[in-house]
Amino acid sequence: MNISFKKIEKKWQDKWEKSKTFVVKKSKKKKYYVLEMFPYPSATGLHMGHALNFTIGDINARFRRMLGLNVLHPMGFDALGLPAENAAIKAKEHPQDYTKKSITYFTKQMRKLGFSYDWGRKVETTDPKYYKGDQWIFLKMLERGIAYRNKAPVNWCPKCNTVLANEQVVNGKCWRHEDTGVEMKYLEQWFFKITNYAEELYNETDKLDWPSRTKTMQKNWIGKSFGTEILFKINRKPWKIFTTRPDTIYGVTFMVISAQHPRLMELVTKKQQKEVEGFLKKIKLVSQKSIKEAEKLKKEGAFTGSYAINPLTNEKIPIYAGNFVVADYGSGMVMAVPAHDQRDFEFAKKYNLPIKEVISGGNIKKGAFTGEGKLVNSGKFNGINSKEAIEQITNDIKKKKLGKKTVQYKLKDWLISRQRYWGTPIPIIYCDKCGIIPVKEKDLPIKLPRNVKFGKGNPLTTNKEWIKVKCPKCGKFGKRETDTMDTFVNSSWYFLRYCDPNNNKIFDPKKANYWCPIDQYIGGKEHACMHLIYFRFYTKFLRDLGLLKFSEPAKKLFHQGVLYGEDGRKMSKSLGNVIDPLDAIEKYSADSLRLALMSFASPDSDTSWDAKVLAGSHKFLSKVYNYFNKNKIGKADQRTESKLNKTIKEVTNYIENFNYNLAIIKIRDLFNSLPNETSKDVLGKSLKLLHPFCPHITEELWNKLGNKKLISLEKWPKVDEKKIDKKFEQQEQTIEKLKDDINNIKKITGKKNPKVYVYVIPKDINLYQEPVKILNKELKLKIKVYTNNYKKKYDPTNKASKAKPNRPSIYLE
RNA sequence: GCGGAGGUAGCGAAGUGGUCAAACGCGGCAGCCUCAAGAGCUGCUCUCUUAGUGAGUUCGCAGGUUCGAAUCCUGUCCUCCGCACCA
Numbered sequence: 001m002n003i004s005f006k007k008i009e010k011k012w013q014d015k016w017e018k019s020k021t022f023v024v025k026k027s028k029k030k031k032y033y034v035l036e037m038f039p040y041p042s043a044t045g046l047h048m049g050h051a052l053n054f055t056i057g058d059i060n061a062r063f064r065r066m067l068g069l070n071v072l073h074p075m076g077f078d079a080l081g082l083p084a085e086n087a088a089i090k091a092k093e094h095p096q097d098y099t100k101k102s103i104t105y106f107t108k109q110m111r112k113l114g115f116s117y118d119w120g121r122k123v124e125t126t127d128p129k130y131y132k133g134d135q136w137i138f139l140k141m142l143e144r145g146i147a148y149r150n151k152a153p154v155n156w157c158p159k160c161n162t163v164l165a166n167e168q169v170v171n172g173k174c175w176r177h178e179d180t181g182v183e184m185k186y187l188e189q190w191f192f193k194i195t196n197y198a199e200e201l202y203n204e205t206d207k208l209d210w211p212s213r214t215k216t217m218q219k220n221w222i223g224k225s226f227g228t229e230i231l232f233k234i235n236r237k238p239w240k241i242f243t244t245r246p247d248t249i250y251g252v253t254f255m256v257i258s259a260q261h262p263r264l265m266e267l268v269t270k271k272q273q274k275e276v277e278g279f280l281k282k283i284k285l286v287s288q289k290s291i292k293e294a295e296k297l298k299k300e301g302a303f304t305g306s307y308a309i310n311p312l313t314n315e316k317i318p319i320y321a322g323n324f325v326v327a328d329y330g331s332g333m334v335m336a337v338p339a340h341d342q343r344d345f346e347f348a349k350k351y352n353l354p355i356k357e358v359i360s361g362g363n364i365k366k367g368a369f370t371g372e373g374k375l376v377n378s379g380k381f382n383g384i385n386s387k388e389a390i391e392q393i394t395n396d397i398k399k400k401k402l403g404k405k406t407v408q409y410k411l412k413d414w415l416i417s418r419q420r421y422w423g424t425p426i427p428i429i430y431c432d433k434c435g436i437i438p439v440k441e442k443d444l445p446i447k448l449p450r451n452v453k454f455g456k457g458n459p460l461t462t463n464k465e466w467i468k469v470k471c472p473k474c475g476k477f478g479k480r481e482t483d484t485m486d487t488f489v490n491s492s493w494y495f496l497r498y499c500d501p502n503n504n505k506i507f508d509p510k511k512a513n514y515w516c517p518i519d520q521y522i523g524g525k526e527h528a529c530m531h532l533i534y535f536r537f538y539t540k541f542l543r544d545l546g547l548l549k550f551s552e553p554a555k556k557l558f559h560q561g562v563l564y565g566e567d568g569r570k571m572s573k574s575l576g577n578v579i580d581p582l583d584a585i586e587k588y589s590a591d592s593l594r595l596a597l598m599s600f601a602s603p604d605s606d607t608s609w610d611a612k613v614l615a616g617s618h619k620f621l622s623k624v625y626n627y628f629n630k631n632k633i634g635k636a637d638q639r640t641e642s643k644l645n646k647t648i649k650e651v652t653n654y655i656e657n658f659n660y661n662l663a664i665i666k667i668r669d670l671f672n673s674l675p676n677e678t679s680k681d682v683l684g685k686s687l688k689l690l691h692p693f694c695p696h697i698t699e700e701l702w703n704k705l706g707n708k709k710l711i712s713l714e715k716w717p718k719v720d721e722k723k724i725d726k727k728f729e730q731q732e733q734t735i736e737k738l739k740d741d742i743n744n745i746k747k748i749t750g751k752k753n754p755k756v757y758v759y760v761i762p763k764d765i766n767l768y769q770e771p772v773k774i775l776n777k778e779l780k781l782k783i784k785v786y787t788n789n790y791k792k793k794y795d796p797t798n799k800a801s802k803a804k805p806n807r808p809s810i811y812l813e
Numbered sequence: 814g815c816g817g818a819g820g821u822a823g824c825g826a827a828g829u830g831g832u833c834a835a836a837c838g839c840g841g842c843a844g845c846c847u848c849a850a851g852a853g854c855u856g857c858u859c860u861c862u863u864a865g866u867g868a869g870u871u872c873g874c875a876g877g878u879u880c881g882a883a884u885c886c887u888g889u890c891c892u893c894c895g896c897a898c899c900a
Contacts, residue, residue, distance in 0.1 A: 213817050213818070213894090213895085216817065216895095217816080217817080220816065225899075242899090243900060244900065299898080325900080329899045330899070334899095335900080336900085341900070343898055346898095408899075529895085562894095599837095599838070600838095601826060602826085602827085605819090605826090606818095607825080608825080610824095612825095613838070616839070623853090661837090662836090662837085664838095665827080665836075665838080666837095668837080669837080737866080739856095741866065743856060743865090744857095744866095745863095745865050747856085747857080748865075749864055751864090752844095778855095779855090807866055808866090809865095810865070810866090
């Protein structure tokens with residue numbers, strides 16, 4: 001029978017939309033906010049990863065809704081950003097038109113998948129009403145010293161004429177120009193002082209109900225380490241040096257300052273200038289990204305001509321510029337202890353610098369000894385264990401006011417400036433007289449001008465009309481900031497905007513505090529150290545502004561697995577292994593696709609696409625549909641009731657825990673075991689179990705059962721424990737075993753339609769009567785059961801004597 | 814180098830102390846149906862054995878704990894992923 005899934009699906013999608021089924025308001029019910037990370041729309045449309053992500057979210061949303069919660073399940077588009085701008089330029093379109101088209105396309109596809117979004121809450125970051133919020137928050141950050149301007153080394157592509165985000169540098173090359181090396185440049189940039197929140201972000205990570213892997217990644221990224229800050233005198237000025245090994249301070253034989261250090265040139269003497277400049281030139285093309293090929297990179301450097309004074313030994317120590325010291329960690333300069341640090345050791349070997357052993361236990365001729373040991377050559381600290389010496393030396397330094405115990409983070413302030421058009425304009429005006437002046441709140445939003453000419457770099461810089469603006473302070477003409485904000489700014493607070501997306505304010509704190517924090521956030525694990533840290537930071541900042549009453553944006557987080565192509569490789573156009581969700585829907589149906597996506601594997605594990613699973617899912621749904629066309633509605637037997645209730649229990653549990661694949665197995669099993677005649681109640685409850693996965697077909701069949709209301713808004717079935725009867729399970733096992741035995745004997749003997757005689761011991765007779773009846777029907781055989789002591793039984797070969805407890809004897813004729 | 818995940822029958826994938834030769838799906842094989850194919854239905858699918866209910870060998874590899882291990886412990890090999898010269 002040919003079922004028109006397409007018609008059915010369209011019918012219910014229309015119905016949901018018309019009757020505003022998924023529109024939510026504040027209510028007395030307990031709230032539940034489920035959110036999938038909003039997509040970055042592109043003209044190529046939704047990909048299978050999106051479909052997977054959103055399906056997981058939708059199942060969760062539909063399930064919670066049926067449980068009686070007030071479910072907020074919105075969707076939006078993260079549409080500002082560099083990739084869209086580049087794609088638009090390539091397509092010779094205006095980014096605005098390109099984005100609009102992409103969003104329309106995405107929306108259409110999402111509708112076809114039957115997601116239960118409250119579309120009235122759609123958020124688009126390209127909407128000036130939205131990015132006004134970015135600008136307002138920026139101004140608040142500026143007021144509080146969280147946003148600041150600073151000169152910093154950045155990745156620069158000479159061909160694009162623009163700064164690139166770290167993610168846009170691939171192996172030291174520009175992502176758009178594979179042959180172009182990225183350079184380091186010093187530019188005045190806007191930063192967000194996320195490091196102010198490093199401690200809180202770090203500490204609260206443990207409390208989150210998030211995947212542990214992500215939590216560790218975040219903690220590593222924030223990178224808290226305890227150490228000591230020691231003041232070394234250089235040219236009579238103190239320089240702070242961070243170390244985790246103050247116990248080795250007597251072994252310092254030189255210092256290394258980062259080649260990227262902004263104050264490097266202060267230390268370079270006239271005599272050494274040429275040498276240092278030569279060195280800097282040599283490493284200029286080595287961007288931060290390619291430094292990541294760490295092991296291969298040889299330690300290199302040049303003597304600056306300056307010396308530092310070791311505060312404990314008063315030794316004069318030469319300072320080198322080096323390529324292996326990170327400029328923005330610690331103080332960008334390290335005290336080098338070649339005897340006890342591998343990198344310092346390599347550097348010392350190369351430049352013939354002295355290696356002084358201060359911890360015993362290793363062989364410093366062979367290499368650095370980084371382990372624990374007793375101190376030697378360390379004055380009054382000789383003989384102390386190195387671990388203990390860390391404490392003692394730190395105390396000594398503190399007493400002498402030469403330093404203190406301190407904490408360092410790897411987390412760096414967030415560089416948000418982008419020399420690009422398609423982003424939120426930074427609301428700043430540069431005035432010759434007044435300096436850097438923030439735009440007044442009442443003048444927000446600063447809209448992106450529509451008229452721009454794309455050429456080299458940021459087209460805003462050549463838009464004279466837009467740039468020219470009156471200084472809010474003195475009234476004379478100044479210049480607008482032409483940099484725009486990093487796209488991650490947009491996604492840092494969008495979840496708040498969903499709570500009241502159409503107002504002219506930023507977001508409604510009252511509503512945000514009702515709906516938030518997000519109860520269940522769902523998205524890719526690749527965001528662990530970017531978006532998922534940024535939006536925590538924003539939440540904390542907005543809390544400190546007094547707008548939010550919570551400190552963490554998402555209580556629970558779920559990462560969907562990566563879905564690879566059928567060949568096990570990443571889906572990509574060039575490999576030709578991309579499966580388009582629309583094609584799958586076209587060929588089968590949205591419900592089939594949703595079911596298949598959840599059947600491959602546990603939704604959080606990486607897996608590959610399998611066309612057969614999709615076909616199989618479709619087959620199953622067809623079977624379900626056909627069953628509902630043929631079946632009779634009458635009374636439910638106890639066996640089915642028992643099975644149903646057991647399944648309700650299992651499925652509920654599985655869905656709670658995101659074991660969607662297992663839930664589906666149980667649901668399939670239930671439908672497969674439904675008898676031709678059963679009650680409306682059983683059928684309805686079975687449909688409800690399937691509904692979160694396959695909303696359309698269940699809506700259709702629910703309606704066919706004679707229900708007037710939507711299944712989408714029905715209550716999730718409750719388990720009736722009393723109806724779960726272990727007897728039936730036992731019977732099922734008995735049936736299986738008996739069936740196996742009969743089939744086996746049939747096979748061995750080759751008898752096709754035998755008469756079957758089953759002999760059981762008297763005690764077991766009750767256990768077998770029912771199963772034999774069922775098997776009679778199922779196998780279409782004549783099966784007779786006797787107790788083995790029954791005198792009138794038919795038993796030509798005396799099989800009956802072999803019957804044992806729980807082990808019937810069988811004769812086939 | 815640091816950190817994380819994982820290795821289960823032909824494949825995908827459940828299972829985390831006994832009820833495990835191990836759910837379920839796919840594939841394969843056989844039967845029914847049909848003029849035939851497909852679909853659908855039924856059964857089998859580690860090896861051997863047998864008119865069934867029996868035996869043997871399995872859950873990356875090697876040891877160990879236990880009356881008992883796919884499941885716990887130790888070591889080891891392999892795969893995938895993230896971070897990476899962070900002092």
